[in-house]
Amino acid sequence: MKDHACLVLGIGLRAQARASDVQALWLRAQAALPALQRFCAMAVLQGKEQHPALRAWRAALPFDTALVAVPGQDLPGQPVATQSPRLLARYGTGSVAEAVALGAAGPASALLLPRLVADDGSATLAAALRRSGPLNCCLAAARAATESQGVTA
DSSP, X not given: OOBOOEEEEEEEEXXXXXXXXXXXXXXXXXXXXXXXXXXSEEEEETTOTTOHHHHHHHHHOSSOOEEEEEOGGGXXXXXXXXXXXXXXXXXXXXXXXXXXXXXXXXXXXXXXEEEEEOTTSSEEEEEEEEOXXXXXXXXXXXXXXXHHHXXXX
């Protein structure tokens, strides 16, 4: 089986977030990392899988991706770069977007892009790179989770 680099976007969403907020963050991420044109999975905090902004943005993407829901108990201990006191108190991590990206990318991952924040603060986006793993690692993991836990893939 071939190994590949797997890029995972971590997305944090408040209730008022819109698809246009997530799209603007994606465009900023592409500007920060010019080689970034696609990713194999996106990760959100468990319970945010059906957020209207995420669903609308995902439907508008020109390529398919897996959606991985990361349980809240997996956030503390992720090596995030951002240290928001509010998020530390609420979730045990300084950045939900960074922590879910790293959590979904797995133990061989590294933060590629620290969180970007929407102008109104309603959404955040970060990117993690799984350095190597089996081909389609994120897609395979998301499909397995779908079958066992109801996670969207």
